Amino acid sequence: MSMPASxxxxxxxxxxxxxxxxxxxxVSTGKVEIGQGIKTAIAMIAAEELDVSVERIQVQTADTEIxxxxxxxxxxxxxxxxxSAVRVASAAARQILLESAAEKLHVAVDTLTVQxxxxxxxxxxxxxxxxxxxxxxxxxxxxxxxxxxxxxxxYRVVGTHTTRTDLPAKVRGDLAFVQDLRLxxxxxxxxxxxxxxxxxxxxxxxxxxxxxxxxVRDGNFVGVVAKLxxxxxxxxxxxxxxxxxxxxxLEPPMPGIPGYLRTHVSKSLPVVSGMPLDETLPEQATxxxxxxxxxxxxxxxxxxxxxxxxSAACAQFVDGKLxxxxxxxxxxxxxxxxxxxxxxxxxxxxxxxxxxxxxxxHNGADDVALDAALLAIALPPRPVMVKWxxxxxxxxxxxxxxxxxxxxxxxxxxxxxxxxxxxxxxFSHNTRPGRNPGHTNLxxxxxxxxxxxxxxxxPAMLAEAGIHRNLEPIYTLPRKRLVKHFVANSPLRTxxxxxxxxxxxxxxxxxxxDELAHAAGKDxxxxxxxxxxxxxxxAVLELLQQRAPGLSGDSNAGxxxxxxxxxxxxxxCAVMVDVHVEDDGQVRLDHAVISxxxxxxxxxxxxxxxxxxxxxxxxxxxxxxxxxxxxxxxTSRDWESYPILTFSEIPTIATYLIDRRxxxxxxxxEASTGPTPAAIANAIFAAVGVxxxxxxxxxxxxKLAAGMELANDTRWEQK
Amino acid sequence: xxxxxxxxxxxxMTVTLTVNAQTRELVVDPGTSLIFVLRDEFALNGAxxxxxxxxxxxxxxxxxxxxxxxxxxxxxDLEGKHVETVEGLAADDGRLHVIQESFLQLNAAQCGYCxxxxxxxxxxxxxDNPRPSRGEIxxxxxxxxxxxxxxxxxxxxVERASARLRERKR
Numbered sequence: 001m002s003m004p005a006s007x008x009x010x011x012x013x014x015x016x017x018x019x020x021x022x023x024x025x026x027v028s029t030g031k032v033e034i035g036q037g038i039k040t041a042i043a044m045i046a047a048e049e050l051d052v053s054v055e056r057i058q059v060q061t062a063d064t065e066i067x068x069x070x071x072x073x074x075x076x077x078x079x080x081x082x083x084s085a086v087r088v089a090s091a092a093a094r095q096i097l098l099e100s101a102a103e104k105l106h107v108a109v110d111t112l113t114v115q116x117x118x119x120x121x122x123x124x125x126x127x128x129x130x131x132x133x134x135x136x137x138x139x140x141x142x143x144x145x146x147x148x149x150x151x152x153x154x155y156r157v158v159g160t161h162t163t164r165t166d167l168p169a170k171v172r173g174d175l176a177f178v179q180d181l182r183l184x185x186x187x188x189x190x191x192x193x194x195x196x197x198x199x200x201x202x203x204x205x206x207x208x209x210x211x212x213x214x215x216v217r218d219g220n221f222v223g224v225v226a227k228l229x230x231x232x233x234x235x236x237x238x239x240x241x242x243x244x245x246x247x248x249x250l251e252p253p254m255p256g257i258p259g260y261l262r263t264h265v266s267k268s269l270p271v272v273s274g275m276p277l278d279e280t281l282p283e284q285a286t287x288x289x290x291x292x293x294x295x296x297x298x299x300x301x302x303x304x305x306x307x308x309x310x311s312a313a314c315a316q317f318v319d320g321k322l323x324x325x326x327x328x329x330x331x332x333x334x335x336x337x338x339x340x341x342x343x344x345x346x347x348x349x350x351x352x353x354x355x356x357x358x359x360x361x362h363n364g365a366d367d368v369a370l371d372a373a374l375l376a377i378a379l380p381p382r383p384v385m386v387k388w389x390x391x392x393x394x395x396x397x398x399x400x401x402x403x404x405x406x407x408x409x410x411x412x413x414x415x416x417x418x419x420x421x422x423x424x425x426x427f428s429h430n431t432r433p434g435r436n437p438g439h440t441n442l443x444x445x446x447x448x449x450x451x452x453x454x455x456x457x458x459p460a461m462l463a464e465a466g467i468h469r470n471l472e473p474i475y476t477l478p479r480k481r482l483v484k485h486f487v488a489n490s491p492l493r494t495x496x497x498x499x500x501x502x503x504x505x506x507x508x509x510x511x512x513x514d515e516l517a518h519a520a521g522k523d524x525x526x527x528x529x530x531x532x533x534x535x536x537x538x539a540v541l542e543l544l545q546q547r548a549p550g551l552s553g554d555s556n557a558g559x560x561x562x563x564x565x566x567x568x569x570x571x572x573c574a575v576m577v578d579v580h581v582e583d584d585g586q587v588r589l590d591h592a593v594i595s596x597x598x599x600x601x602x603x604x605x606x607x608x609x610x611x612x613x614x615x616x617x618x619x620x621x622x623x624x625x626x627x628x629x630x631x632x633x634x635t636s637r638d639w640e641s642y643p644i645l646t647f648s649e650i651p652t653i654a655t656y657l658i659d660r661r662x663x664x665x666x667x668x669x670e671a672s673t674g675p676t677p678a679a680i681a682n683a684i685f686a687a688v689g690v691x692x693x694x695x696x697x698x699x700x701x702x703k704l705a706a707g708m709e710l711a712n713d714t715r716w717e718q719k
Numbered sequence: 720x721x722x723x724x725x726x727x728x729x730x731x732m733t734v735t736l737t738v739n740a741q742t743r744e745l746v747v748d749p750g751t752s753l754i755f756v757l758r759d760e761f762a763l764n765g766a767x768x769x770x771x772x773x774x775x776x777x778x779x780x781x782x783x784x785x786x787x788x789x790x791x792x793x794x795x796d797l798e799g800k801h802v803e804t805v806e807g808l809a810a811d812d813g814r815l816h817v818i819q820e821s822f823l824q825l826n827a828a829q830c831g832y833c834x835x836x837x838x839x840x841x842x843x844x845x846x847d848n849p850r851p852s853r854g855e856i857x858x859x860x861x862x863x864x865x866x867x868x869x870x871x872x873x874x875x876x877v878e879r880a881s882a883r884l885r886e887r888k889r
Contacts, residue, residue, distance in 0.1 A: 310768070357769075358830035609826060612868060647858075647863070
């Protein structure tokens with residue numbers, strides 16, 4: 001194993017591991033808990049390598065003044081980045097502890113064994129433990145070399161079932177979320193947001209008829225602060241009914257987006273081996289031995305993170321120093337983004353992570369941190385807790401960008417793919433805040449009297465980033481023409497939602513593979529297998545096939561499959577879905593099977609939870625979700641106007657893992673989202689012979705699909 | 720930037736409320752939603768504000784045993800009522816209630832923001848129907864949303880709690 005990058009950046013062992021004086025071990029990570037179970041996985045890795053029980057491990061998550069900087073908790077990288085760092089740090093700590101035990105007991109290190117931190121000499125039977133040796137003391141060493149690590153075949157904690165360490169507080173109702181934080185004398189803030197992001201405030205009363213309420217106005221930024229949350233909400237509602245905004249109509253209208261994407265391209269980039277290249281596009285030419293050529297267009301609308309708890313943050317400004325409690329995925333980035341917006345030196349901003357509701361990417365967490373900071377700075381030294389309303393969250397979080405994908409492929413006389421073209425048109429998938437001189441991605445800063453404009457949108461040029469994530473197919477194909485079309489200006493604000501471009505790309509690739517299999521007259525497993533050289537991918541597909549339950553004989557029932565390897569370098573995941581399509585076009589999910597290879601499995605139950613949760617979330621995107629708007633703004637403002645999957649709509653799910661003990665663990669939180677929409681689309685086709693290519697597959701869309709293809713519909717381009 | 724302040728007094732009334740084992744007389748604006756009384760006056764975390772619209776269920780608590788969306792329930796309607804929140808489920812010695820234990824053992828959550836509401840709904844369901852089918856469980860939980868996709872585990876946790884509670888009664 002090479003030295004983890006996180007350790008290279010932060011080599012001091014004390015920054016990672018501390019032997020506390022109460023029989024505990026404190027492990028620090030720069031990553032944050034977002035419901036993915038990272039605290040538990042980190043605790044298991046540390047417990048394993050240190051030979052202590054999981055219960056003794058306390059995991060300290062991101063705090064800009066305490067923990068190592070591990071940037072953002074995103075991209076399914078937490079186990080890979082922080083897990084590997086904690087593994088190395090734990091092994092280094094264990095080695096030092098054993099050396100000092102050997103010295104104390106006057107025995108050789110290799111005679112020592114450790115059980116739950118208790119060190120015993122096989123030579124003298126004498127004992128000591130981690131806490132008598134080290135409690136409260138610092139190691140004061142840097143990790144220079146990778147220490148000897150445990151053989152994964154001897155693991156006793158990693159790979160076993162454990163209960164999540166963060167759940168007891170959540171089932172008891174103890175303090176668990178930033179929303180539960182109660183600093184002394186906290187006031188509550190609420191915002192009066194504009195109807196549209198670029199609206200201008202033309203009338204705003206400077207007081208309202210409620211006790212202990214402060215109105216804070218800064219240009220087009222309007223907030224209220226009150227002693228009680230209920231009063232803050234009432235005040236914001238009252239104020240909202242009295243303010244007047246002026247704005248230009250929101251363009252283009254919602255149905256025009258597929259056409260807009262195709263006609264407003266800022267940059268087209270060929271993608272080779274997962275990398276976008278700043279080169280001219282290759283020619284498109286169908287080979288001579290092609291006997292049939294298929295074309296299809298797929299569409300994904302704007303969709304939401306739609307966290308169950310609206311974004312919240314608590315801020316306090318004392319003696320020129322700002323402290324912010326935030327559920328941001330990137331506390332260090334947030335710190336660096338807040339400082340210039342607020343005209344504060346970076347070292348006067350302290351961001352401490354506290355959990356929020358699941359975010360699944362860049363949602364309102366960072367924006368509300370600025371909102372809380374603005375209100376706290378206006379009213380020092382009071383702590384101000386700001387919680388967005390449900391309408392704020394639905395209306396102002398940055399959405400997953402709408403995407404149009406054109407596919408074309410040709411088959412030879414043997415039904416093999418001889419040519420493959422894939423064009424993806426979309427907006428930015430990454431507008432996270434950071435250090436952006438003269439600009440900012442923190443929304444309220446755009447609205448202040450002295451505004452900072454949004455960061456100009458640029459196409460991501462790293463491997464497997466944004467729009468071109470999983471644009472590269474997993475299949476071995478003789479000719480590929482892959483193109484990313486970046487559209488800079490989106491009518492709605494966009495950023496990272498779980499799996500980024502992979503969701504739409506895998507939806508298109510795996511739906512199209514099904515269309516091609518059908519055209520070739522082949523079984524979907526067989527057709528994929530014929531084009532699949534990757535040994536691990538084949539194993540995952542075979543596992544899915546082996547675990548497939550008997551097929552329903554109903555006339556309107558069908559089964560679909562799909563697969564992908566996330567980012568073409570992380571977890572392999574295959575999904576099978578059995579559906580029923582009702583006469584009214586309603587798609588009912590009956591049963592799903594998931595198979596996955598995430599390398600070495602750290603927390604099997606946590607992994608299954610992530611794969612199944614990703615499937616359900618993606619199934620919800622697939623069947624129900626799209627952000628809607630009219631000229632006056634976003635109209636998806638609550639759970640009725642933006643419905644998601646309910647308990648009654650959840651299928652039964654069976655998940656099977658391939659545990660590769662001698663391989664590296666790979667991130668899996670986003671692995672199942674891509675295959676899910678394609679498996680559902682393919683199942684619908686198998687059930688009723690209707691090919692749906694435009695998400696979401698609402699009953700109306702399913703009924704429409706036979707006759708009309710929305711992404712191809714040029715009527716909208718003329719509107 | 721300007722900050723303005725205008726004090727004025729709204730209407731107040733006295734309400735006697737029992738929350739878990741604690742009875743208190745409160746002087747409150749009767750239009751205040753129960754959730755704010757629980758969170759501010761009683762310093763409880765269990766009821767979570769998710770929408771304020773009775774759509775997501777994160778705020779569900781029991782009032783005289785019935786599930787209620789605390790985000791919209793005016794406190795003025797609750798004179799003499801008994802409110803139960805997730806904090807009131809564990810035994811005095813800290814031992815978890817069977818429902819809490821089932822959720823914990825099955826890791827029936829991801830972020831856990833919806834968990835307390837689901838646990839309270841489950842308590843009401845199992846009191847009415849000790850042996851619910853999967854369909855009945857889902858129907859009962861349809862007043863709740865989970866964005867993480869922990870649904871299959873939540874359903875299993877309810878089934879497990881139901882079985883354990885029935886065993887106990889035997």
